[in-house]
Amino acid sequence: MFSDGNVAQEDRRVQGYAGSQSTVKHAQRRMGLIVRRLYGNVIKHVRTGENLVVFAPPYARGGNWLYEWAYAYENGLENNRSVRVCYIEGMDSWLEEFPQLQALTIRKKDIPLRDQRAPGFFQDIENRTMLSSFVHNVLVDSPSFNERLQKFKxxxxxxxxxxxxxxxxxxxxxxxxxxxxxxxxxxxxxxxxxxxxxxxxxxxxxxxxxxxxxxxxxxxxxxxxxxxxxxxxxxxxxxxxxxxxxxxxxxxxxxxxxxxxxxxxxxxxxxxxxxxxxxxxxxxxxxxxxxxxxxxxxxxxxxxxxxxxxx
CATH class of the missing domain: 3.40.50.11350 (Rossmann fold)
Incomplete structure (x- = not known):
């Protein structure tokens, strides 16, 4: 069951997804996209660092986040750079269960100015060449989760x-x-x-x-x-x-x-x-x-x- 705090958090997430699908929201998003593109044309000359921060959709939750973390793990290793997912409210239980995810996560206030940004939604799983490595080294490596797996042997x-x-x-x-x-x-x-x-x-x-x-x-x-x-x-x-x-x-x-x-x-x-x-x-x-x-x-x-x- 959700605690009172988690219930409110879940309500905000659901309302956020539903709102993002409305006609008004689509229009607002299009206008916001224009503004962000103009801003992006300026800021891209500043954000020239090698490292990358991935921003998951605000209404995403556990399973969705794992795709972003898996992408950060793979892309970071393949390109020898730091790739991290921007923290979203609600991630704490996942970071506690899978401690290795903490190195793949960054708070918004801690993002260096020069780090590149990218919108998340890296769910094309057939293109994840290191999926098995991510599972073994990040998820199954967790003492807590491994203990759970042992219960169901x-x-x-x-x-x-x-x-x-x-x-x-x-x-x-x-x-x-x-x-x-x-x-x-x-x-x-x-x-x-x-x-x-x-x-x-x-x-x-x-x-x-x-x-x-x-x-x-x-x-x-x-x-x-x-x-x-x-x-x-x-x-x-x-x-x-x-x-x-x-x-x-x-x-x-x-x-x-x-x-x-x-x-x-x-x-x-x-x-x-x-x-x-x-x-x-x-x-x-x-x-x-x-x-x-x-x-x-x-x-x-x-x-x-x-x-x-x-x-």
Whole structure:
């Protein structure tokens, strides 16, 4: 559960994303872009240093931030320079869980004047040549996260783990329009495809809303005994549980994707994911957040799983 401070922080994030999608906000952003370009033409003659600071979108959170940190790690090593992500409110728990991320992060007040700046959104994962290195040396290297992984060593190739994203994908109308999918229909189809491939002994569901999953995904018991219980007390336990799996069904969430990236760096993994990520990029043949070996699950009678109402 969120503390009162984190609830307010999450509300600001959701409102920020929803506001950024409105017509007025788009117009304001276009005007702001013009001003920033004029300012940029002047400041670029000052910001000529070798080092780089990446600015993640203000409404981004955990899974999104990991893409920026992974880019900073890779780009810094490849170009022998300092590349850091500008700190955003809410990063503290991630920096505590994964201490190596602290060297890849900088507070805005501490950014040297001459450092170059770049807007974040480095989610094209197939172009991350050091993804496995980042996972091992930054994420799995964490004593805390490694301890979590040890708790779930009992998972094996006969266990199927399903990650279901709910939260603001469905509670906020604007976000739901871009990310909401027919979760029930998708999980049914993905489970059928998974069990056609392998007869799994047990299913585990990992979600930010397990009560919804219990109420709506009971049909999974027809495939195999299904566990809807919470394993651990933290979102990092959820991430470690996903990272401990050898077979995963993911919904369209970067948190789940990172669970799969970590798992793939540790062992051979079978991954099923929807044939889209969001409405804004639906229809594109390549989903930048998906790995090449993942199975893209498509619906029977429509282009993708997107819906504008709660499913």
């Amino acid at each position: 009992g998972l094996d190739a006969n266990d199927l783990v399903i990650n279901v994203r709910r939260g603001d994908y469905y509670s906020n109308a604007v976000i739901r329009k871009n990310f909401g999918i027919d979760t029930v229909g998708y999980i049914k189809k993905a489970a059928r495809e998974a069990f056609d491939h392998h007869q799994y002994r047990q299913i585990f569901v990992v979600s930010d809303n397990l009560e919804w999953c219990k109420e709506n995904l009971g049909f999974l018991q027809e495939f195999a005994p299904t566990d809807f219980s919470k394993h651990g007390s933290s979102m990092f336990d959820d991430l470690a549980f996903l990272a401990s799996a050898s077979a995963l069904i993911l919904t369209n969430t970067t948190f789940g994707y990172w669970g799969a990236y970590i798992a793939e760096a540790l062992r051979t993994v079978t991954v099923y994911a929807p044939n889209m990520h969001e409405r804004l990029t639906s229809g594109r043949p390549k989903i930048m957040q998906h790995r090449g070996g993942w199975t893209k699950v498509a619906p029977e009678n429509s282009q993708n799983w997107l819906v504008e109402h709660d499913m």
